[in-house]
Amino acid sequence: MSDPTSMSSAVNVYKRLVPQPVRSAAATTVPVGVRRKVKRQLARTLSRREARLHRRALRRVRRAEFGHSERRTQAPDGRVGHVHTGLTADRARRLDHDLVTQALDAADIPWFAVPALDDRRICLAVDQQDKGAVRRVLRALLEEHTGYVVSVSPAQNDTRDVPGSHVKAWKHYGKAKVIRLTWLRTEPTGNLWVGEDQGVEIEFWTANTDLPAERLIGPRPNRVQRAVPSDAPGVEIGLDRLSGYCDIDGDLEPTITLENFDVPRLEEITFPVDAVLLWQHPTPWGEELLRAALRSLHQYAPWADVVHLVAEAEPPAWLRADDRLTVVRARPGSEWHLHQLPDLAEHFLLLRPGALLGRPVRPFDYFTPSGSTRPRRGPWNAQESFAPWTRTAYAATGRVTAHGYAHGPQPHRAETLARLRGSGAAPLPLDDGQRLPAVPGTHPLDGVVHHFGHTAGLADPSGEASVALHAALPDIGTHLERLLVRRDTQQIQLFGLGTEEARVRGGTQAVVRFLHRYFPVPSVFERDHHHTDEAGDQP
Structure with missing residues (x-):
C-alpha cells in the first residue's frame, strides 16, 4: 500500500478523482472485490511514484553535499x-x-x-x-x-x-x-x-x-x-x-x-553588552574557575561584545588577548571603580571568581531595551537586613532595602557606578568568596549598586533563580551531578574552593572535575586547551 501520510495517498487521490455521488453508487453496485482490486492497484502505482520521487530527492540532497558531521x-x-x-x-x-x-x-x-x-x-x-x-x-x-x-x-x-x-x-x-x-x-x-x-x-x-x-x-x-x-x-x-x-x-x-x-523585536537589545571578569587567584583551581567562566560566555552568551579581565594577580599564560579580550591590571577593591575601565561599554555583565552561565541566555535576560539593568533578586532574612551594605544603600538613597541580590553573573551600568561614586558613598570592604567558610549573603557591591540603580530608575530587579554552592558541602558531588545532568540552571556560583575544609574533603577537586565536564568545549580566549583533574589538589 502507498504511504497513508503522503499528500497524494491512494485514499486522497481516490476522493479527489471520484465524486461523492459516484463513490456512493459504486459502493452499492460494484462488487467489493473489484473495488478492493482497483484501490490496491492505485495504491501500488502511487507507492512506486512516491518511491521514485523520494529517490530523486535523495540524489539531489546527496549531490549538494551538505550536512556532514565528524x-x-x-x-x-x-x-x-x-x-x-x-x-x-x-x-x-x-x-x-x-x-x-x-x-x-x-x-x-x-x-x-x-x-x-x-x-x-x-x-x-x-x-x-x-x-x-x-x-x-x-x-x-x-x-x-x-x-x-x-x-x-x-x-x-x-x-x-x-x-x-x-x-x-x-x-x-x-x-x-x-x-x-x-x-x-x-x-x-x-x-x-x-x-x-x-x-x-x-x-x-x-x-x-x-x-x-x-x-x-x-x-x-x-x-x-x-x-x-x-x-x-x-x-x-x-x-x-x-x-x-x-x-x-x-x-x-x-x-x-x-x-x-525586518522590524525591531519587542525584547531586542540594540546596544553593545560587554563582560567583566575578575581574576584574583593565581592557583590551579583559580585558573579552572577563570577558564570555565570564559567557556560559559563562549558557549552560552556569544552575543557578549568584549571581555575585560580585571586582574589582581599575574594573568595565566594560556589567555589569548585580542580585540575581544582585554587584560587590565588592578589593585584589590577595584570593583568599585569598574566604570573607569578603558573602552568599557555602558552595559556589562560582571562575573566574579566562581560565577558561571549554566545555559543559553539573551541580553534581554539582563537588560531592558530602554537600557535598565535586570539584576537577580536573592534571599532576604534578618542577617541581610542588618548587613553593612543595607546601611550604606540607605545612606546613599534615603530608602530602605527590601530584598537581597543573588550570586552569579550580574548586570551593571557604568552610569550607575559613576553616579554612586559621585554621591559620596564610601566603598565597603569586599571579602574573597573562595576563602569564606560558607556561602555569604548579598555581595556588598551588588547590593549597594543595584539598590541605588533601582531607586534612580536605572534597574528593574528580576527573579530568575540562581544556584550557589560551597565546595566544602558534605554532599557537594551530588549537587554537582544534578547540575550536570539537568543543565537547566541559568546561573551558577561556586564558593570556597580555596578553603582548607574543601581541600581535605575533596570538594575542590570535585568542583574542578565538574567544570571539565560541564564546559568541555574550549573558548576562543584560550591558547592552550589542556587541563588536568589534578588541578584541584593544590590550594
Missing part, C-alpha cells in the same frame, strides 16, 4: 547524535538552519524566515501548496543526516524517537500546520548535548484572496504579524535579529525574511 554516536536516550569538535549552542542552531535552507533551495522551494514567539528555534515559512515537495526533500535530508521530526501544531510528540527517514515519523504530517526538525549534536567527549530544545520549525502559510491584494496567512501568531502581502520583497537579516541567543556578528551568513518582518 561521526555519528548514540545519545543518552538511545537516539542518533552527531559529533562536532568545538560545538556551541549557537553553532548548532546555525547548522540546523543551513541544513534546512540548503535542502529547500536544492528542491527549488521558496521560503522565508519568521520571527517566531519562541526564539530558541529558527522558524521558516513555506507555501502550503509546496507541502508534498517539502516532505520529500526533508525526509531525504533526514535520511542523509539523521534527525527527527514532530508535529508542533497540532501537537503530536509520539514520533520524537523515530528517525525522520522512516515513513512512520511522518504519520501526522498531512494535518500538521507546523513541524519541527531536530538534530542531536555533541562534542567529542559526549558531555555536552545540544539540539533537543532548538531545531528548525517550518510553518505552512496559505494564500488568502478575499481582499484585492493577495496575502499570505501564517498558521500561528509570531512577534510581528500573521498576514503579509504575497508580493512582499525579501531582505537579508542576521540570525541575531530572529533569535536573542545568537552571536551578534555581521561576518556570519545572514538569512532571508520578508521586508515586513
Whole structure:
C-alpha cells in the first residue's frame, strides 16, 4: 500500500478523482472485490511514484553535499547524535538552519524566515501548496543526516524517537500546520548535548484572496504579524535579529525574511553588552574557575561584545588577548571603580571568581531595551537586613532595602557606578568568596549598586533563580551531578574552593572535575586547551 501520510495517498487521490455521488453508487453496485482490486492497484502505482520521487530527492540532497558531521554516536536516550569538535549552542542552531535552507533551495522551494514567539528555534515559512515537495526533500535530508521530526501544531510528540527517514515519523504530517526538525549534536567527549530544545520549525502559510491584494496567512501568531502581502520583497537579516541567543556578528551568513518582518523585536537589545571578569587567584583551581567562566560566555552568551579581565594577580599564560579580550591590571577593591575601565561599554555583565552561565541566555535576560539593568533578586532574612551594605544603600538613597541580590553573573551600568561614586558613598570592604567558610549573603557591591540603580530608575530587579554552592558541602558531588545532568540552571556560583575544609574533603577537586565536564568545549580566549583533574589538589 502507498504511504497513508503522503499528500497524494491512494485514499486522497481516490476522493479527489471520484465524486461523492459516484463513490456512493459504486459502493452499492460494484462488487467489493473489484473495488478492493482497483484501490490496491492505485495504491501500488502511487507507492512506486512516491518511491521514485523520494529517490530523486535523495540524489539531489546527496549531490549538494551538505550536512556532514565528524561521526555519528548514540545519545543518552538511545537516539542518533552527531559529533562536532568545538560545538556551541549557537553553532548548532546555525547548522540546523543551513541544513534546512540548503535542502529547500536544492528542491527549488521558496521560503522565508519568521520571527517566531519562541526564539530558541529558527522558524521558516513555506507555501502550503509546496507541502508534498517539502516532505520529500526533508525526509531525504533526514535520511542523509539523521534527525527527527514532530508535529508542533497540532501537537503530536509520539514520533520524537523515530528517525525522520522512516515513513512512520511522518504519520501526522498531512494535518500538521507546523513541524519541527531536530538534530542531536555533541562534542567529542559526549558531555555536552545540544539540539533537543532548538531545531528548525517550518510553518505552512496559505494564500488568502478575499481582499484585492493577495496575502499570505501564517498558521500561528509570531512577534510581528500573521498576514503579509504575497508580493512582499525579501531582505537579508542576521540570525541575531530572529533569535536573542545568537552571536551578534555581521561576518556570519545572514538569512532571508520578508521586508515586513525586518522590524525591531519587542525584547531586542540594540546596544553593545560587554563582560567583566575578575581574576584574583593565581592557583590551579583559580585558573579552572577563570577558564570555565570564559567557556560559559563562549558557549552560552556569544552575543557578549568584549571581555575585560580585571586582574589582581599575574594573568595565566594560556589567555589569548585580542580585540575581544582585554587584560587590565588592578589593585584589590577595584570593583568599585569598574566604570573607569578603558573602552568599557555602558552595559556589562560582571562575573566574579566562581560565577558561571549554566545555559543559553539573551541580553534581554539582563537588560531592558530602554537600557535598565535586570539584576537577580536573592534571599532576604534578618542577617541581610542588618548587613553593612543595607546601611550604606540607605545612606546613599534615603530608602530602605527590601530584598537581597543573588550570586552569579550580574548586570551593571557604568552610569550607575559613576553616579554612586559621585554621591559620596564610601566603598565597603569586599571579602574573597573562595576563602569564606560558607556561602555569604548579598555581595556588598551588588547590593549597594543595584539598590541605588533601582531607586534612580536605572534597574528593574528580576527573579530568575540562581544556584550557589560551597565546595566544602558534605554532599557537594551530588549537587554537582544534578547540575550536570539537568543543565537547566541559568546561573551558577561556586564558593570556597580555596578553603582548607574543601581541600581535605575533596570538594575542590570535585568542583574542578565538574567544570571539565560541564564546559568541555574550549573558548576562543584560550591558547592552550589542556587541563588536568589534578588541578584541584593544590590550594
